[in-house]
Amino acid sequence: MLTYVYVIAITTEAMSGALAAGRRNMDLFGVALIAFLTALGGGTVRDILLGNYPVSWTQHPSYIYLTISAGLITMLIARFMKHLHQLFLVLDAMGLVAFTIIGCNVALQLGYPTVVVVMAGITTGIFGGILRDIMCNRTPQVLRHELYASVSLIVALLYLGLDERGVNHDINMLASFSVGLLLRLVAIRWQCSLPVFSYAPERWSD
């Protein structure tokens, strides 16, 4: 099941990357690159941090073609995306949660300490979006809007907690996935967000 969700997830992330590139008037190539980076960048950063070579997408050419195609098709259907906004947010939420669980699994198998496993999950979940925003020269959205990165954190903690208590792996994945998805959708619906830290000292630069 996670594979299906993963394919949906990278497609959705690729589309979100393409739209961000469109806001910066990038050309066809830029759209393809940002789509790819948004979809597979989180996993890439995780693999590089953990020394998990070869980086996973280099062994799955089909994911490369899929994300680039999704990015280019988005150019054609962008005018209709507005009407799909709700669906888009649900798919993106599924992606966030699936990425997180996959990231935790990779770090677990490599034997990293628990806190690093959690960070690997979060990195996989949110770094694609962060790379997208850096490439498009804007402050990362995932660190400013409704609960997003924190959903990734909670999913990672839940997944590891159940895993340690010996819960069956499939049940654990289903439970963590459902709770995470629900949490994200609730956060979107009622605009829950973390406290914001606003710091604007006058005439003082650190």
Add this chain to the structure above:
Amino acid sequence: MLTYVYVIAITTEAMSGALAAGRRNMDLFGVALIAFLTALGGGTVRDILLGNYPVSWTQHPSYIYLTISAGLITMLIARFMKHLHQLFLVLDAMGLVAFTIIGCNVALQLGYPTVVVVMAGITTGIFGGILRDIMCNRTPQVLRHELYASVSLIVALLYLGLDERGVNHDINMLASFSVGLLLRLVAIRWQCSLPVFSYAPERWSD
């Protein structure tokens, strides 16, 4: 021959990095760092992605000195750069093509799938410029102007296509290099560019 072209290429890229740093009023150290990153950053990103350790410039101190010197000298001769604009564009085009072929060769030797070889070539070709623009806080130019990244793509495809057909290696490099250089110069001369994707939804943020 590729070595000569490579030395010219990293020198040119270092100069382009120094000019970008100058636009952001960076100090001497910033100029040196951006020059280095622009010239050798593409190959660094490629090596890290492919797990190709040690990263190539760490084994060639002379390239480090060369790029930093080129950056610093650019500060002194910046006022004359305007008159060298045409030459500069030709050298930069040579660099783009040479970097691409070198990047393909590295990935080929490591046995990566074809599509990854192509991406390694493109990464080597364009990521120095992307890192330069990220460090200088601007949207990557290579994804917005005349055919640039796409020239890198075409060179990589041509080079691999000829390689698979068993064409002699030297002839292949010469052919790919010439076609790529010509294509880039034509694109500059007649301002060919890829279709641009402009997306500006009103009051909707994804």
Add this chain to the structure above:
Amino acid sequence: MLTYVYVIAITTEAMSGALAAGRRNMDLFGVALIAFLTALGGGTVRDILLGNYPVSWTQHPSYIYLTISAGLITMLIARFMKHLHQLFLVLDAMGLVAFTIIGCNVALQLGYPTVVVVMAGITTGIFGGILRDIMCNRTPQVLRHELYASVSLIVALLYLGLDERGVNHDINMLASFSVGLLLRLVAIRWQCSLPVFSYAPERWSD
């Protein structure tokens, strides 16, 4: 001793990251992430560049907790930070110098050429601040203000020079540390800075 200084250093860097995140109105999670990246990002970039796996903080969970806590506590005490500005600058200077020496040691043990050792030291010293600024969408401060990156360079050169002359390791560290700290404080006090390169051609884009 270096361990104590290191702990102070990553705490200070984490706080500087949290303040930068606050200027961009990031949420609690964003503050924690930027704090972590500012404190441990320089060492991470160094380890990835040198292929020094596992990346050092993945083996020291306590550093992860420390930097995240420091970031979050900064949110609470931000209003008082103004009064601690002087202290903050001194701690930050200690961090810069300690990071540099640590970075050199890592590269030395891996047997890299001298110039790469110097670059590893500088990378450890300044890249946390560069990542912080990239994430917060601003031009890296360390490349524009008073002597900062150059202090890192001088410390690295001094440390390696004394090391090659067979100076006792502890004495060498103490000497390099003191000279670097002094230099940085002098630079702050009298606003010493490197020459700046300002380049603003009219109607010409490279």
